Amino acid sequence: MLLELENVVSGYGDAIIVHGVDMGVEDGEMVTIIGPNGAGKSTLLKTIVGVVQPREGAIRFDGTDIAGLPPEKIVKHGICYVRQNDNIFPNLSVMENLKMGAWPAEGEDWFDFGDRLEEVYQQFPILEERADQRAGSLSGGQQQMVAMGTAMILDPDLLVLDEPSAGLAPKLVEEVFEKIVEINDAGTTTLMVEQNARAALERSDRGIVLDMGENEFEGTGGELLDSDEVAELYLGTD
């Protein structure tokens, strides 16, 4: 397992939101977490990336215990996170956004901004085309590409995405999912939360259903899509 969670409990102040989650992500997998509003999906992702501290449980990444580390340390272990909202600097250019994404790796021997920029431009040609444009002036889909490119500049082992298709028109949803599949096919393990559950599960190796802060179901993307119970409770008619 690349990422392994054991009995993870977390929340905000007195409110416990994640009630003992066990889950794992294998190296190379594309895994999607689905579940109703308020199930704690975003909180679980935030706990993995260090934005929210776990109260109990273990989080191991590539065999190392990362539970309770701050986000700037977790990013150095190779986990990059694209949050759901406000995930770009709208008043900076696309290129400046990519530079901001690179700060955690400044001074690291392995990191060469020019090389990484070339890779990211290959993955996201639109970012090269729009390099000098104000990021906030781009379309919603392009802004999501900026956010993903800013995470990919660090060449993460695990890319964590919180509802990457949120607020996008159906055609752009497809484009964003196709890009995530490409990133995954090129070797980056991906873990995402999605409300567009069917479309996400169709492309995922595995899906996890989170409800009331607990993992309720788990299976391959196909198994969850074929399950009457999962369909009735969690997939609706989207």
Ligand SMILES: Nc1ncnc2c1ncn2[C@@H]1O[C@H](COP(=O)(O)OP(=O)(O)OP(=O)(O)O)[C@@H](O)[C@H]1O
């Ligand atoms: N910063 C916060 N402080 C206090 N409570 C919070 C905070 N963020 C989220 N919550 C609460 O935690 C619960 C779970 O929220 P979370 O965003 O993790 O759920 P979710 O499954 O991602 O839902 P959604 O699909 O609506 O985003 C909700 O009741 C929410 O109000």
